[in-house]
Amino acid sequence: MRTTLRRVAVGLSLAALTATAAACSSATADSSATSSGTDAPAASALDGKGEVSIDFWHAMTGKNGEALTQLADQFNAKNKGRVKVNLQFKNTYDDTLSAYKAALNSGQAPDVVQVYDIGTRFMIDSKSTVPVQAFVDADKSTTADIQPNIAGYYSVDNKLYSMPFNTSMPLLYLNKTAFTKAGLDPANPPKTLDEITEAARKLTVKDANGRVTQYGFGAALYGWFLEQWTAVGNQEYCDQGNGRDGRGTTLKLATDDHVKLLAWWKKMVDEGLAPKLDSNTTTADNAFTAGTVAMTLESTGSLSGFLKSSEGKFEIATGNYPKINTTDAGGPIIGGASLWVVGKGKDDAHKRASWEFVKFLSDKDSQATWHTSTGYFPISKGALETEVDKQWVAQRPQFQTAITQLQNTPLSKATQGCLLGAMPQARKAAEQAMQAAVLSGTEPRAALEQQQEALAGPIKDYNQSVAG
Amino acid sequence: MTAPTLLAADTAARTDRPPGRPRRAAAPARARETALGLLFALPGLAGLGIFVIFPLFQAVYLATRGNDILGNPTRSVGMAHFQELLTPEFGTVLWQTLVFTVLVVVPGVLLPLALAAPMTQRLPGMRVFRTAFALPFAYSVSAASVVWLIMLNPGISPVNWALGLIGVPAPNWTTEPGWAMATVVGVTVWMVSGFNLLVLAAGLAGVDEEVLEAARMDGATGPRQFVSIVLPMISPSLFFAVVTTTLAALQALGQVQIMTDGGPNGHTRTLVYSIFDNAFHNNNSNFGLASAQGLVLLVIGVLIAVVQFGVLERRVHYR
Structure with missing residues (x-):
């Protein structure tokens, strides 16, 4: 009797181990996608809402993580009483995406998420985000400051879906x-x-x-x-x-x-x-x-x-x-990762707050800080013209190769990279x-x-x- | 995950009716006792239900479903996922799991046994050695894997440097198919040895000196004494070490993922790695196929348990 029970116990514990591993992330299946629309709310969406708190899931470690924290602190100080961003480190790109998938199913999705370049097609297909282009259009601004080769990867049908952030070649x-x-x-x-x-x-x-x-x-x-x-x-x-x-x-x-x-x-x-x-x-x-x-x-x-x-x-x-x-x-191809504004299950104030943060991270000063403290390629053309950036490149002539290489790369479907x-x-x-x-x-x-x-x-x- | 379920099962086992109760107690008292018993068993049963029974059925259900890109179960695919298991690729995975398990369990038990025997002698300084040898057990899988990866890194490897000193060319630890398996096995053995050493040393320490003396008087010395007297007396510890090491080897994931990521070219891909790969790795969310493979692991686990408890345990001598 004792042995039988123990046999069962060992068998069942093994079963539990393997079965729960596969089951736990899909047991919470709820695919009723109540898409709250992928429209981009205007800046007025933040009016009278007090301080809107947003979550940002990222995969930046070490020095890169510190630089990101520094930028987020700057943003929070600038937007006191309006928007507050909380950084949440989600380990690797792979893990971040896995967590995002699970979060979509359980309704716990963040407001902004950093996803690697090769997750682009998946993010579009998940129908859970607001295309960056929609915000740009709503603000009647342009994406002219973004390096065309960088924007190229994240553009489908001439529409910029996500904001490139940390890019490298x-x-x-x-x-x-x-x-x-x-x-x-x-x-x-x-x-x-x-x-x-x-x-x-x-x-x-x-x-x-x-x-x-x-x-x-x-x-x-x-x-x-x-x-x-x-x-x-x-x-x-x-x-x-x-x-x-x-x-x-x-x-x-x-x-x-x-x-x-x-x-x-x-x-x-x-x-x-x-x-x-x-x-x-x-x-x-x-x-x-x-x-x-x-x-x-x-x-x-x-x-x-x-x-x-x-x-x-x-x-x-x-x-x-x-x-x-x-x-x-x-x-x-210029790869790396980009920032996605989550729309599914978010109200206008949150969507707008997310965009404000994404916009901040992509402007030339933030990108110059980001470039010089991490070595990632700045997505903003203007960033390369800032004093701090010029100095940095002058001290590291090795980086000039990358700038020249990017400028000499023709933008074609081949250099945009495969979307799958x-x-x-x-x-x-x-x-x-x-x-x-x-x-x-x-x-x-x-x-x-x-x-x-x-x-x-x-x-x-x-x-x-x-x-x- | 294993520990709570084992506990749960144990609780269930203890609710067996105590023997020797009077046959006809007063009916209300009996009913009350049954209710009370059930009440005590409830937490255990609930745990068993939530963490064992339900996921088991969930796995069977998932194994027959396709998945959307978010991993939600969708249409029924019938036995298609199980058919995918009838390929040479999956056969290779099973074969590699078997090789890995055997290569871990045999040295993972024998090596600590060989070390434990001298270590239970009352010699000065043995306590230090015992602690030192048992230490790997305190490492987490990921920490141990990263440390070994650095130790064997072709650019900076101290191991390769030491080999160079004695004129042995260093192998490609993680990039040669055969060596990659040997490396992952070696690290796993290194990790399980510490714990097994503790278990076996405790077993050896518990061997009664009088019995050994009696055996000596009967003429059993040296190897004979070890095989006929000591081994049977520590067989419970030995059996425990074999069972836990088998489970640890079957479930090994971290060292494979971190050190070789199943490579080179899939040569260190084991069953649990394959399940993880299909379910979570590389933005996969093929929970259907992963569940089907999980059920295969269940069957293998039960088969091994039956063999170990049915065949091996019969030879274990409990005092």
């Missing part, structure tokens, strides 16, 4: 000291895959036992990088005009360029010019700042951190994000293919085809569930 980072030592010119960084190989051969250093002490190149097998390479090649990453003309149905993973890229990467590893790294960017970042790899790929957002960790050890230079083919004439409901899964699928080809030695085309096929299901599921 990828760069090629060089260990300047190692470059000079190897007789290379850091002012003239490699521009293509072949040039990287050539430089890496000179940069790779072995010790007396034949073990590599410095690799020429090394970057995380991060899905974002593959998206960037595609855009630099001026290629669309998914069909339907990168998901901008209609709902995307296929991810173009198994392309000749991608095959070429992964074959190149594998060869770099086989030749001992690059270490085997996984998709975790922190690991690759550490390898670069420790001097183990002499060239890496990272976002502009990492510049400040890199400068700090390499201080006294070596100098850093930057170059444009490399091309797969010499003829590639596109440019990188299943984009987070698509990024993961790309990483799986990269890992398969570079780490487990699967033939690149086979690895890419396999993941493209595996992703067809989630894309179809997503499109079906949106259709109802």
Whole structure:
């Protein structure tokens, strides 16, 4: 009897463990969407409402989090008695979005939420937000101050849906000291895959036992990088005009360029010019700042951190994000995250208060503060013209590469980036293919085809569930 | 989540009618006693109902549903989610879960046993060692995973540096498929060993010196004494260690997610990781498929429990 009971107890506790994990977030199902409209109330909505308190869910840690708190304090001081914003840190982008989904179901949604670029299609489809464009139109103002390439990502049918906030683009980072030592010119960084190989051969250093002490190149097998390479090649990453003309149905993973890229990467590893790294960017970042790899790929957002960790050890230079083919004439996508004004279940005063806060974060002074304290790319053209910003860039010439790179990037559907409901899964699928080809030695085309096929299901599921 | 349910089940077990009651008590008194008994059992039953029975049915229901983009259950998809489990991919996940569990449980119990044996000797300084070896148990999964990730980071790894000193080339800890599994297993073993060491050391300390002496007089020494006398006497502790370690290995998620994220290319994807991935990761909200996989985990858990309690426990010697 005792054993039977215990058996049941163990079994049931296991059941509870697994079942509740899946059930708890969907048990509160209440899909009766009483859309309180996606119209944007005018400034008068705040009149006579006293101090309106709004919640902002974000995913900014460390220095970035501190800078955000500083901006929010400024806003609260300025709007005393009118609007008060409460910051709520929700861990990673992934977790923030999960929390937002659950909150929509239980009616506990925040007023403003920060969502990563690849969550854009999902946010539009959730029909829970007020498009930023609606507020801009209601205020009879414009979005002219926003960098067009940045606004491009978050615009669908020429309508700006969310306010870009923390944006970054990828760069090629060089260990300047190692470059000079190897007789290379850091002012003239490699521009293509072949040039990287050539430089890496000179940069790779072995010790007396034949073990590599410095690799020429090394970057995380991060899905974002593959998206960037595609855009630099001026290629669309998914069909339907990168998901901008209609709902995307296929991810173009198994392309000749991608095959070429992964074959190149594998060869770099086989030749001992690059270490085997996984998709975790922190690991690759550490390898670069420790001097183990002499060239890496990272976002502009990492510049400040890199400068700090390499201080006294070596100098850093930057170059444009490399091309797969010499003829590639596109440019990188400017990614990051944006701010969404939640409309579902919110009254006019809250919607308006949210917009006031979003507007504040996007103006040129806030963006100059934000840029100089975090290293993210300012979304406001005017921010780059402010004194504080000019000084900051003058002290960090490495950042000038990013500004020039952005200015030289033509705005096209390719450089706007692929919009896909299943984009987070698509990024993961790309990483799986990269890992398969570079780490487990699967033939690149086979690895890419396999993941493209595996992703067809989630894309179809997503499109079906949106259709109802 | 496990602890309260176990407690709840225990409470339920204790409400079994006490034996040896007089057959015919006064009827009102009996009714009152039954009511009182039920009242006492109610909190336990409520817990069991809310946290065990209801989610179980919820999981079965969800497993037959599709999901909208917010994760709400929508149309019925019948057995489609279960059909998705009949693929080589899911077979690989199950196989990797099995490999992971075996590789964690066997060394995770044997290693502490080997350490506990000398540590129960009354030698100076053993107390310090015991504390030091038991310490990993105090780490949370995420803290331990992050620490090990840094220790094995190809750029700054002290482990690789130490290996270099003795001329051993460092492996690609988390990026070579075989090594990635070994690394995640190793960290898990490191984490469970501390607790198992405590349990087994306590078991060994409880072995009666007189029994050992009697055995010695009968000529049982060394390995013979360990196998025939000590092992049976600590079998309850050993059994407890095996059962809890199996559960811990089956439920392992944090170390996989943080150290390899199921990679490289899915080579460390285990069942619980797969459930988490389908339900919450990468903006997924495929609760249907996750629930179907959760039910598979339930079946596996029950099967293992039946084997452990049906076969292993028969050999356990309770004093």
